[in-house]
Amino acid sequence: AQSVTQPDIHITVSEGASLELRCNYSYGATPYLFWYVQSPGQGLQLLLKYFSGDTLVQGIKGFEAEFKRSQSSFNLRKPSVHWSDAAEYFCAVGTIQGAQKLVFGQGTRLTINP
């Protein structure tokens, strides 16, 4: 069965600094990969997704992620964070055999220092 690991429970960065959130997945075939963001008191919102093709995908709010098959990773990046990026970020994996199910990582909480 597929699984997702987000090694960092909590990350703090300064406003304007670059950001990278790590995500590793376990699955035998090519997965469908997602990053969601959850602001306090809100539901999860899709940031970006990878199905196939170009391994560098662009998302909303200036985020991007790169699929690296050799490392089973799908790390999320942003060149310069804003205070409004403070939130919880979830990586998720789905498969064509999984009938629309997603397996979520435990999440990474991002704090922004002014």
Add this chain to the structure above:
Amino acid sequence: DAGVIQSPRHEVTEMGQEVTLRCKPISGHDYLFWYRQTMMRGLELLIYFNNNVPIDDSGMPEDRFSAKMPNASFSTLKIQPSEPRDSAVYFCASSSTLSVNEQFFGPGTRLTVL
């Protein structure tokens, strides 16, 4: 599109009472998911439906939990009797076969059982 709608947004009840959470998925979506989110256990999939039929309820914690989807535009999650350990945020999400695993989340219902 109004997105996934959940009601109520907040529910406070006493132990032993019945609780019913409601969800209206995005029109045209054929999958509906119920999740529970707690600090200790993260985001857990409880049950999901395809074309109003329950497909996998292995995440439902106990017989006290039940879910129904009487039609394509409405689903309920019921807890009877409720217990303090059921306190959590419950999310409903929907997706379409055409969007390949991409799930759209509602704002959630924060349940507090006293």
